[in-house]
Amino acid sequence: MSAYFIAQYKVNDAALYGEYAQGAGATVAASGGELISFDIAAETIEGEAPGPQTVVIKFESVEAAKAWYNSDAYQAVVGKRLAATDGYSVISQSMNMG
Numbered sequence: 001m002s003a004y005f006i007a008q009y010k011v012n013d014a015a016l017y018g019e020y021a022q023g024a025g026a027t028v029a030a031s032g033g034e035l036i037s038f039d040i041a042a043e044t045i046e047g048e049a050p051g052p053q054t055v056v057i058k059f060e061s062v063e064a065a066k067a068w069y070n071s072d073a074y075q076a077v078v079g080k081r082l083a084a085t086d087g088y089s090v091i092s093q094s095m096n097m098g
Contacts, residue, residue, distance in 0.1 A: 002094040003062040005033070005069065008042070009087020010051025020080035027077070031068035034058045050087040065091045 011017045028035060035057055042054040059065040068074055069091075 001061060003059050003065045004036070004092050004094070005055075005057040005059065005065050005089060006092060007053075007055045007081075007087060007089035008049055008051065009053050009081075009085035009089075011053055011085050013084040016080050016084035020077050020084060023077035024074065024081070027068065027071060027074040028057055030073065031071060032060060032064060033068055051085070053085075053087075062091055062093055 025035075035055075037054065037056040039052075039054045041052045042049070044052070057065075059068065069078075
């Protein structure tokens with residue numbers, strides 16, 4: 001069952017975030033992930049979002065998403081995103097409705 005890494009945040013340090021972005025992309029591809037959406041100005045229509053930047057990455061399973069997130073390669077860069085932004089991320093499974 002597919003799983004999605006979804007992050008939404010506000011970028012506070014563009015330079016540091018740029019360093020993160022340069023390193024993170026290759027880790028997604030190496031782990032079999034697919035960038036579904038990258039939006040720097042997502043519109044919030046309910047509730048209060050931490051910021052307008054939204055990222056959605058698809059993996060083949062929750063296990064694959066967690067393996068990517070916990071990989072040495074991603075852990076080497078994720079700290080830059082966490083330091084450069086305010087927000088949150090989740091891993092969400094898709095549901096088979098049929």
